[in-house]
Amino acid sequence: MQKKTDQLILELRRKYRQEQPDAQVQERQGLQAVSLYNGLCTIMLPAYLHDMKREHRYAKYRGRTQPDVVITDENADATFTFSYAGQAAEGEKPEQRMENLRADMQKVWKQAVFYDTGMVMAGDLPVPWMDCKTFCLDCSLYCLLFLFELQGELVLGNFHCSFPQYDRWKPVVLEVLETIETKGGRNDERLSD
Numbered sequence: 001m002q003k004k005t006d007q008l009i010l011e012l013r014r015k016y017r018q019e020q021p022d023a024q025v026q027e028r029q030g031l032q033a034v035s036l037y038n039g040l041c042t043i044m045l046p047a048y049l050h051d052m053k054r055e056h057r058y059a060k061y062r063g064r065t066q067p068d069v070v071i072t073d074e075n076a077d078a079t080f081t082f083s084y085a086g087q088a089a090e091g092e093k094p095e096q097r098m099e100n101l102r103a104d105m106q107k108v109w110k111q112a113v114f115y116d117t118g119m120v121m122a123g124d125l126p127v128p129w130m131d132c133k134t135f136c137l138d139c140s141l142y143c144l145l146f147l148f149e150l151q152g153e154l155v156l157g158n159f160h161c162s163f164p165q166y167d168r169w170k171p172v173v174l175e176v177l178e179t180i181e182t183k184g185g186r187n188d189e190r191l192s193d
Helices: 001-017 021-028 054-060 095-109 164-175
Strands: 031-036 040-047 069-072 079-087 113-122 125-135 142-150 153-162
Touching: 001 153, 021 031, 040 164, 079 164, 095 142, 095 153, 125 164, 142 164, 153 164
Parallel strands: none
Antiparallel strands: 031 040, 069 079, 079 153, 113 125, 125 142, 142 153
């Protein structure tokens, strides 16, 4: 009995390793600077991510309020979105807005499971974040939402992927948030579609 169990574990490990090379190759490709909002902001994202095509954006994000920017992998599984979230009220800090957003989401999204909250620093820029598990028709999603201030406006970022991938992505996303720069950046334009 023990020998069959050991063989099963070894076979499962072999199969797991076979499925991993794609992710390992992608991780080795490194990060690239991505310019957002006409160069007002840059962020370092995995190099294999790209802009989601307009027609795919309309299919995935139905409704009137689509994100300004959508950057995803080839399967549209690991995705970063960025949207203006309005002006920061006088004296309001991004972490206060994030707390309010979390409280509002907990009231409306009764089925969502809320996890951690935190703060990373991108230089001198505070970037509060929270994460949760949400549900769609045929799967569950891991979401890590974050806020930062850009010239008096708040930008709401959202990373989401299929829930089984969250443990691989969460530390990467938190490191990526530390790369946000709101002064300078590349000169190439990046407008919302």
